[in-house]
Amino acid sequence: MKKITDFRLIEKKEWAKSTYLLLQSDEPLEDIKAGQFVQVKVDDAANTYLRRPISIHDVDYQNRTITLLVQRVGEGTNKISDTEINDTLNIIYPLGNGFTMPEDKDAKVVLVGGGIGIAPMYYLGKVLKEKGLEPVFVLGGRSKEDLIMLDKFSSVGEVYITTNDGSLGEQGFVTQHSVWKEKKFDMIYTCGPKPMMMAVANLARENDICCEVSLENLMACGLGACLCCVENTIEGHVCVCKEGPVMNINKLLW
Amino acid sequence: MVNETIQLNKGLTLKNPVMTASGTFGYGEEYSDFIDLSQIGGILVKGTTLNHREGNPYPRMAETPSGMLNAVGLQNKGIDHFVETIYPRIKDIDTNIIVNVSGSTIEDYCAVAEKVNALENIPAIELNVSCPNVKQGGMAFGVTTSGIEQVVSAVRKVYDKHLIVKLSPNVTSIADLALAAEASGADSVSLINTLLGMAIDAEKRRPKLSTITGGLSGACVKPIALRMVWQVAKAVKIPVIGLGGISSATDAIEFLLAGASAIEIGTANFIDPAITVKVAKGIVEYCERHGIKNVSDLTGALEV
Structure with missing residues (x-):
């Protein structure tokens, strides 16, 4: 089930362009599939009005944590990267479809x-x-x-x-x-x-x-409602946020 | 105990004045993890056309100061798909499910309206004569009084439930268009649709949208929307549904005071998927604080 949750930043590592954010929820985590993403609320400032979609780097159900790796590409990702320890980030998760697991246990x-x-x-x-x-x-x-x-x-x-x-x-x-x-x-x-x-x-x-x-198309809602993040596929325009972000290449036009 | 019920005409009753703007709330299902859909006054589903539409090419969205531009272009699978596949899934949601009807010819509008008329659990349609993102996406009709008269009177003949006409702000005098809609048989008007806007990537010297221009929405449009609701509410006798940048209960109350009987929340759903129920609750709290018995008493209660 999708949820809106405040996560507290409990650990942070920084590099020149990217930041590792370890975020903890007070509540047990929802079930997260590899490849799903979150929508992070930035703030109410004019230039960071919409949420920012970020993929999930790691999950620890026991400690109720998720990890994000955020690259500084603009004002929104800068603000998210500048979150300080004990500050909270308002996050909608888990979103989209994850990667398919191979049926064959010996698959390479x-x-x-x-x-x-x-x-x-x-x-x-x-x-x-x-x-x-x-x-x-x-x-x-x-x-x-x-x-x-x-x-x-x-x-x-x-x-x-x-x-x-x-x-x-x-x-x-x-x-x-x-x-x-x-x-x-x-x-x-x-x-x-x-x-x-x-x-x-x-x-x-x-x-x-x-x-x-x-895929990582520009998106607004992340929920399949606004139809902004579409990828043109063999089935026509589909929402990357809902039908993706993971897609089989057979579905793509590239 | 505050009475939240809003009685619009032709039997359209809202349990509270908060509805969702078409194109921002999918078919409601996309938000059911976050809120109890039965706690809002109505859901305006995605713009529906006679035939399947693929919409405009990507990119369709650009974030702008306190808002966003979109150029979706009425992507939808057509009215028959809605009737056969989506309607059975959503018809029992305990709120008003209202279909936003779009088209490019009068015949298209009428054909869709007629099909929706037959759906028992759809108490109203919102006629979209104001989409800025498709050629003849209705905005061609929606920017002249004669265009509004043609399309509204034609739809009125085939649709006998509550008919909302959604007005474009991209006009000289929105009140004149509202009057034309009223004279042609509209039961209410909703406003505003998005404002035509544009965004440029200076580094790449390219427009940010595939269509170059698109519809502006979000908090940035609120003062314009509020002004237009005020002007229209003074001009017409039918109920006015206000929308445009509403992101809080205070915003919603401002629209009611300006003359709206109900409101729609759009872009704010993207930022807080639970915003609708928070706004409904906030309106009640405001009424309690001010000793107002009926939410409907707020409509047009602005003191000037």
Whole structure:
């Protein structure tokens, strides 16, 4: 069930462009699927009028916490990133559809994240591992500063890195990593900038691999009411917030 | 005990003056996790046209100071889909389910109105003659008195329940249009629809909306909407339903005082999905505080 809840910030880590926010609710958490997102209320200021959709990086039911990785891209994300310990954030969650879990427990799964798109890949990897799968991460950024929380990813599965400037891992794009030649995968999950996801989708199609992407269209309500965040698909315009954000590439027109 | 009931004409009774604006509340179901839908006066469902419409290309939304622009373009699956699939799901919600009827020709409007007329649990339609986001999206009719007269009188002939006409603010004199709607058989008017606006990404030198222009809504439009409700309420005898930027009980009360009999909440639903019930409660508290027995006594109670 979707809920409006105040979460208190109990832990925070900051990097140049992104922030890790560990948020605790007073109430037990709703059931959250990997790939779902939250709508964060910013404040009532003129330039931050609407909520900001942010993907869920991690969930801990026992401690009633969710974790967000927020990239500073504008006034809204700056204000959310500047939240101080013990301050609360008003959050609507869980929203949208999550990633599909493979039926075959031996399926080889790879999770491809780019930039702040690495955020939902961690919780997905954790859930897949709990289900007995062995997730492999391919994470990319412009430079090493984009790649945060790598220790956490490594605790869940093998991590392969690319950076555009070569400051960490192999130089190039995620789709150019040598791991694609060395390993065979049955399922690709991806989240990141659209050009990256398009490249990943092409790689999946060329190799006949099932692939799900997590989209990030501009949205207002996050509930499927305003019809603003539509993606044009084989079924026509569908709301990314309600029918997505996770979509199978077979449904997309790109 | 404050009496919240609002009696509009033709048997349309609202349990309180708070309704939801079309296009901001889906079919109600999208909000049922957050509120008890039976606690609001009415739900204006998404604009419905004769045929399926895909709407405008993405991007359709731009945040603007204290508001947003949209250019959805009446995306909906058409009236037959509504009748067959959606109506059975929502018809027993214990509130007034009102269909917002849109079209591009008089024949389309009439065909949709006729089909809705046959639905037992739909007590009213809101005729959208004011959508700014589609070519002939009704706004062509809604910006001239003769256009309003043509479409409203034609629909009046085929629709015998409560007929609300939703007015466009993108006109010189909204009161004249309200009078035209009243003379053509409207049972009430609702206003305002969105204001035509525009947003530009200076870095990219491109418009932020695929359609270049779009409809402005949110808190920023409230003073304009309030002024127009005031002007229209003075001009017509039929009830006025006020909307435009209402985000709190105080906002709603201002519209009632300006002459609205009921109000609709739109964009504020996106920010707080439980806002409708909070506004309804806040209106009652205001009445208690001021010793007002009936919420309906607030209508037009502005002292000038």
